[in-house]
Amino acid sequence: MGDGLLQNGRGRVLLFCWLGWVFDFYDLILFSFTKSSIAAELGLEVWPDLSWIEGWSLLATALGGFLFGRIADLVGRRSAMIGSIVVFSCGAVMTGMASGYWSLLVARFITGLGVGGEWGIGHAVVADYWSGKQRDKVHGLLQAGSPVAMAMAAAVGCFLAPLPEIGWRAVFFGSGVLGLLALAGRWAMPGPDRAVSQRAAAATQPMGVRELLAPAYRRTTILLLAILTLHMAGFWCVYAELPVALMRMHEISVTDVGWFQIQVNSVHVVADVLFGFLAARLGRVRVFVVFCLVFAAGQALVLGQLQSLQDDFGSFTVAIAAMGLGAGTWSCFGALFGQRYPAALRATAAALCYALARAIQLPLKGEMGELFQETGSFAPALWVGICCALLSALLILWLPRGHAEPDKRLD
Numbered sequence: 001m002g003d004g005l006l007q008n009g010r011g012r013v014l015l016f017c018w019l020g021w022v023f024d025f026y027d028l029i030l031f032s033f034t035k036s037s038i039a040a041e042l043g044l045e046v047w048p049d050l051s052w053i054e055g056w057s058l059l060a061t062a063l064g065g066f067l068f069g070r071i072a073d074l075v076g077r078r079s080a081m082i083g084s085i086v087v088f089s090c091g092a093v094m095t096g097m098a099s100g101y102w103s104l105l106v107a108r109f110i111t112g113l114g115v116g117g118e119w120g121i122g123h124a125v126v127a128d129y130w131s132g133k134q135r136d137k138v139h140g141l142l143q144a145g146s147p148v149a150m151a152m153a154a155a156v157g158c159f160l161a162p163l164p165e166i167g168w169r170a171v172f173f174g175s176g177v178l179g180l181l182a183l184a185g186r187w188a189m190p191g192p193d194r195a196v197s198q199r200a201a202a203a204t205q206p207m208g209v210r211e212l213l214a215p216a217y218r219r220t221t222i223l224l225l226a227i228l229t230l231h232m233a234g235f236w237c238v239y240a241e242l243p244v245a246l247m248r249m250h251e252i253s254v255t256d257v258g259w260f261q262i263q264v265n266s267v268h269v270v271a272d273v274l275f276g277f278l279a280a281r282l283g284r285v286r287v288f289v290v291f292c293l294v295f296a297a298g299q300a301l302v303l304g305q306l307q308s309l310q311d312d313f314g315s316f317t318v319a320i321a322a323m324g325l326g327a328g329t330w331s332c333f334g335a336l337f338g339q340r341y342p343a344a345l346r347a348t349a350a351a352l353c354y355a356l357a358r359a360i361q362l363p364l365k366g367e368m369g370e371l372f373q374e375t376g377s378f379a380p381a382l383w384v385g386i387c388c389a390l391l392s393a394l395l396i397l398w399l400p401r402g403h404a405e406p407d408k409r410l411d
Contacts, residue, residue, distance in 0.1 A: 010129050014138060016185040017122040018145045020085050023182050024115040026149035027092050027175040028057070031108065032240045033157025033258075034168040036247065041168070042100055046244060051369025053105050055362040057112035058236070064116025065355025070209075072121045072347035077128070080121050080347070081186050088114025089179030096172035114179075116358070120337075120351025127338025127346055133280040139334035140276020146330065147268030150261065154243070158258025212349055220340050221353065223399050227392050228333065228357035234388040236361045237368050237381040238299065238323075245378040250306075260317050264324045271328030279332065285396055288332045292393035295326025296386045303382045326389070336399070 031038075031054060039046045064084065072080035091111030098104035122142055130138045161168045212221045243261060246252040271291070278287045301319035337350040371380055 013125060013129055014141065016182065017081070017125055018142055019182045019185060020081060020179075021118050021122050021142065022145040022149045022152070023175070023178040024085070024088050024118045024149075025146050026152050026178070027088065027095075027111060027172070028115050029150050029153040029240065030157050030171060030175060031057070031095075033153050033243055033261075034161050034171065035244055037161055037168040038098075038104070042098070042104065044101060044104075045373075046248065047373040048369040049101065051365050053101070053108050054236075054240075055365035056105055057108040057115075058358040058365065059362045060109040060112025061116030062355035062359030064113035065120055065351035065358075066116075066209075066348075067113070068117025069120050069124075069348040069351025069355075072117070072124060072351070073344055077121055077125050077347065078186065080117055081125075082183060084114050084117035084121065085179050085183045085186065086114070088118075089176045089183070090114070092172050092176035092179060096169040096176070116355050117351060119334075119354050120347055120349075123334030123337060123350050124347035126334060128343060135338055136280040136284065136331075136335050137276045139338070140273050140279075140328075140331040143276075143331040143334060144269045144272035147265035147272060147324070147327070150239075150268070151265040154258045154261030154265065158243075158254045158261070162254055209348060209352065211345055212352070217341065217345075217349075219398075219400055221349065223395055224333070224336060224340075224349075225353045225356060227395050227399075228353055229360050230388040230392045230395075231329065231333075232357045232361050233364055234295070234299075234385040235327075236365060238385040239327075241368065241372070241381060242320075242378070245372065245381075249372075249376060249378060260320065263317060264320045267321045267324035268327050271325045272331045275328035275331040276335075279335065284332050284335060285399070288329050288396050289393045291326050291329045292389045292396075293326075295323055295329065296389035296393075298322030298324075298326055299382050299385045299389070303379060303386075306378060306382075329392070 031050075035046045035050045038044070039050055044050060064087070068080045068084045071083065088111055091107055091109075091114055094107035094110060095104065098107050123139060126138050126142055127135060156171050156174075160166050161171050211217065243257050246257050246260075247254060275287060275291060298319055298321075301322060302316065305316050305319055333354075334350070337346060337353075341349045368381060368384075372378070
C-alpha cells in the first residue's frame with residue numbers, strides 16, 4: 001500500500017498472523033455447521049449435548065489464551081504462535097476421530113486451548129509492528145479473517161460435510177491440515193525490524209498478570225473485559241446458533257443456510273476493513289458506537305421477521321446483512337489493547353481478557369441450548385444480542401484514554 005503499510009517484511013507477518021486466525025476460527029465455527037451430522041452419527045442431541053461441548057471448548061480458549069499470552073510476553077510471539085497452531089491442529093484431527101460424547105468433548109477442549117492463543121497474540125504482533133493510524137487499518141485487516149473463516153465454515157459445513165462420500169470427519173481432518181500449513185509459514189516468519197526491536201527493548205522489564213489490575217490499568221481492564229464479554233455473548237448466542245436454529249426451528253434447507261451465511265459474512269469482511277479505516281479518520285470510540293447501534297438494529301429487524309421467514313427469506317438476508325455490517329466492531333479491540341498496554345503486557349492483556357470473555361460463555365451456551373429446546377424459539381437469543389450491543393456502546397464511552405500511546409482522536 002502507498003503509505004508503507006505492508007513494507008519491510010510486515011506484509012508476510014500480517015499474512016501468517018491472518019492465516020492462523022482464519023484456520024483456527026474456521027474450525028471453531030465449523031463445529032456449529034456440522035452439529036446435526038455429528039449428533040446423528042454419535043447418538044447425541046444438538047441441544048443441549050453439543051451446546052455444552054461447545055461451551056467447554058470456549059472455556060478451554062480461556063486457558064489457552066492465558067497460557068499462550070504469557071508465553072508470547074515472556075518467551076516470544078513466534079514461539080507462542082507456533083505452539084498454539086500445533087495444539088489446535090491436534091485437536092482438529094482428534095475431533096475427526098471422536099467416537100462418543102467424552103472423546104468429542106476432549107477433542108474440542110484441546111482445540112479450544114490452541115484457538116485461545118491466536119487472537120491475542122496476533123493482535124499483539126500487529127501492535128508491535130504498526131503504530132498510529134496504520135495500526136487501526138491493520139487490526140481491521142487481521143480481524144477480517146474471522147468472517148472469512150465463517151464463510152469458509154459455512155461453505156464446507158453446508159455443502160461438503162453433508163455429502164456421504166466426504167462427511168463431517170473428513171472436514172475436521174482437513175482443518176488439521178490447514179493448521180499445519182499455517183505452521184509452516186510461521187516457521188519462516190521474518191524477524192522484527194529495527195523499530196520493533198527498539199520498542200521491545202524499551203519494555204524488557206517483565207510484567208505479571210497482577211499488573212492488569214494495577215491502578216494505571218484497572219479501569220481499562222475491567223471495561224474491556226466487560227465489553228468483550230458482551231460481544232461474545234451476542235456472537236455465540238446469535239451468530240453461532242443461527243444456522244442450526246434456521247434448519248431446526250424454521251426448516252430452512254442446509255444449502256440455503258450456507259448461501260445466506262456466505263453472503264452475510266462477505267458483508268462482515270467489508271465491515272471489519274471499513275471499521276479500521278474509519279477509526280483511523282474519525283476515532284475508534286465514535287465509530288464503535290455507531291456500529292454497535294447498527295448491529296442492534298439488524299437484530300431487531302431479524303426478530304421482527306422470524307415469523308414470516310419461509311415466505312420472505314430475501315428480506316431476512318438483508319436484515320442479517322445489517323448485523324454483518326455492525327459486527328465490524330470486532331476490529332476495534334486489537335487496537336484498543338495495543339494502545340492501552342505496554343509491549344511487555346500487551347499479549348497477556350489481550351489474550352486473557354478475550355479468553356475470559358469466552359469462558360463466561362460456558363454456562364450461557366448451555367442454558368441457551370436448554371432454552372431453545374424448551375421453547376422452540378430463537379427470539380430470546382436475539383433479545384440477548386440486542387441488549388449486549390447497546391450496553392457495549394454505553395460502556396466504551398467510559399473507557400479511559402490510552403497509557404501506552406495516547407489516542408488524541410478518542411473523543
